[in-house]
Amino acid sequence: MTVTVKTFARLTEAAGALSSERGATFLSGGTLVMRAVNEADPSIQTIVRTTDPNYAHIAATSGRVELGAGVTMAAILAERDLAYLHPAARAVGGPAIREAATVGGKLFAHAPYGDFTTALLALDATVMLAGGFGQRELPLEEFLTRREREAALVAAVAFKRPGNGELRFVKVTRMHPKGVAVLSIAALLPGASGRVSGARIAYGAMAPTPVRAKMAERALEGRALDAAGIAPAIAVAADGTAPVDDAIASAWWRREILPVHLRRLLLGESASMRRA
């Protein structure tokens, strides 16, 4: 089957083509789409891409951080102002994949992939969409529930810059240094040095898309990050999750080890990559 590639110099032109053409798929870094093309996925008839430099812009110095959807994991690792995202970016593949994999592409990865999106969900990121209608914004949590139906182009993500040490991340794998996730956890813990207020916890590989751990978040409100303080959150850690059985781990095992790794993360005992 022939695949047509359409390259646009401007993001808005690419967004227009993506919205108006049936069977069009946007190519960001290629790690998901080219894999499907190699497997002759019949749903991919036209590839739309852009060379617009704005697609890969980074604005990381102010309180509101904006990352173009074309920003790669390697670009994040090269940016000192994004140090709080380095553990999540480093968790993605090996160096060659990190040079290709993008912020926008990761939003479409199916479990057990998409660890970086878990960190963005904990950061309460907003997805900026471009299409024939112009631009609009959507909370990442909402976007993840409708991403398969979304015809607009993901142009960027934005979030409030976390305070020092407020964002914690762990990816649990069976192989090191590179392995597919058994699960991943990202936790934004405002007030981490005293009582936690407004925590946001997100899980990867515990549902078809990254999901919030809302029961654990509520149980953590106003509590100290010590063994007694986090106990109620650990007790409800797996509530609301829907992991699948796959070649990496069974759903049962994912639920069993989730509280263990959440506990370690909240107590600050976790490296960013851990063996299961």
Next chain:
Amino acid sequence: MKTPIQFRLNGEDVATFAESGTNLLDVLRESVGDLSVKGGCWQGTCGTCTVLIDGAPRVSCVTLAESCAGRSIETTAGLRRGADLHPLQTAFMENFAAQCGYCTPGMLMAAKALLDRNPSPTREEVVDAIGGNICRCTGYEPIIQAVLTAARGDDRRRA
């Protein structure tokens, strides 16, 4: 539909035609004839097809060939200079870092990407650099030692 593509390959200009939507690996092997690049999984998983694009490692099987227009690509075919092997190639031989040899081109390019930007890596940095490349023969230790040997510049043939 065939699409014209031009890029630099190991320092030389290349112009070829490829089916629209083809990955770089297939273009290098089938259109250009550079058989030093090996295909393993065509999923971006095994790292065997690793090449350097503008100095950065990339898995060529999930890289759209058309996105490489005007860029500089390096493969293992361009490593040696005349009769002289690249220090990494020599170190791989000296350290028995190739067994079946299928992963070797990708390992060499992943290691070159590391040494080009970090000539004195730690063992941990070497492990990270080849972390996306699968080897089912060696258990990785000889490969790690070969990269560290090449970095130190103390392989016997160069001494």
